[in-house]
Amino acid sequence: MKLEIKNLHVFIEDKEVIKGLDLAMNEGEFHVLMGPNGSGKTSLSKAIMGHPAYLIKEGDILVDGKSIKDLSTDKIAKLGLFLGFQNPIEVDGLGVINFLNTARGAVSKDNAPFKDFLNEVKSNAESLKIKEDLVNRSLNFGFSGGEKKKVEVLQMAMLKPKIAILDEPDSGLDVDAIKLVAAKINEIRKNTKAGILLITHYSRILKYMEPEYVHIMHDGKITREGGKDLIEEIESKGYKA
Numbered sequence: 001m002k003l004e005i006k007n008l009h010v011f012i013e014d015k016e017v018i019k020g021l022d023l024a025m026n027e028g029e030f031h032v033l034m035g036p037n038g039s040g041k042t043s044l045s046k047a048i049m050g051h052p053a054y055l056i057k058e059g060d061i062l063v064d065g066k067s068i069k070d071l072s073t074d075k076i077a078k079l080g081l082f083l084g085f086q087n088p089i090e091v092d093g094l095g096v097i098n099f100l101n102t103a104r105g106a107v108s109k110d111n112a113p114f115k116d117f118l119n120e121v122k123s124n125a126e127s128l129k130i131k132e133d134l135v136n137r138s139l140n141f142g143f144s145g146g147e148k149k150k151v152e153v154l155q156m157a158m159l160k161p162k163i164a165i166l167d168e169p170d171s172g173l174d175v176d177a178i179k180l181v182a183a184k185i186n187e188i189r190k191n192t193k194a195g196i197l198l199i200t201h202y203s204r205i206l207k208y209m210e211p212e213y214v215h216i217m218h219d220g221k222i223t224r225e226g227g228k229d230l231i232e233e234i235e236s237k238g239y240k241a
């Protein structure tokens with residue numbers, strides 16, 4: 001699967017937040033997106049996933065050459081795109097297991113028996129050190145910041161997307177949890193050949209991973225691109241260099 005973003009202009013109401021952005025990536029590739037607060041990283045992720053508040057006024061988003069900009073989020077997810085949120089929302093009354101089970105049916109055509117599905121959830125949760133009672137609770141409801149982040153990665157593990165956008169999966173995680181989450185994303189990537197677009201502010205999580213392409217975003221546009229070296233340069237010199 002190939003994801004292409006071409007001359008994308010996105011508005012929230014009257015405010016332009018993405019201002020002519022180009023980016024292309026393939027399944028199997030590992031891309032990192034960095035950039036100052038408010039540069040539009042989260043807006044880009046939400047626009048890709050078809051969030052109705054993010055209006056595409058110019059340009060296009062293509063999956064394997066076909067425009068997805070007018071598709072609803074469920075159809076975009078069915079194509080194999082996944083977004084792990086920067087700020088996952090709490091949904092009281094929707095159990096984690098129930099949510100994952102419904103989502104896997106809708107998105108991944110996974111119709112393994114419920115018992116096998118449950119075992120897979122448990123083993124993924126265990127490797128992320130997600131407490132067992134958490135998966136029996138309402139989605140994100142009262143979860144700690146770190147617990148929410150781990151459950152986003154659990155969703156990715158269960159839904160097996162072709163391309164996953166992970167919006168700051170490391171924010172709010174303690175040092176041990178960062179290692180666990182990095183290892184889990186590496187494992188999912190190895191098993192499923194998923195492409196990853198990882199958004200982060202810090203090089204720490206990337207010490208445990210092997211990103212191939214780095215994109216820097218400023219004010220709604222990609223302003224620099226390079227390899228892993230760029231991460232260290234930004235970490236030591238900041239974005240202004």
Ligand SMILES: Nc1ncnc2c1ncn2[C@@H]1O[C@H](COP(=O)(O)OP(=O)(O)OP(=O)(O)O)[C@@H](O)[C@H]1O
Pocket residue numbers: 012015017035036037038039040041042043044053086
């Ligand atoms: N619902 C909204 N209404 C108005 N402005 C918004 C809305 N959502 C985002 N913005 C604005 O769009 C710009 C880009 O925000 P965005 O969240 O995409 O940045 P970001 O690069 O993800 O930042 P961070 O690194 O802090 O997560 C910001 O100026 C933000 O205030």
Ligand SMILES: [Mg+2]
Pocket residue numbers: 041042043086167
């Ligand atoms: Mg953001």
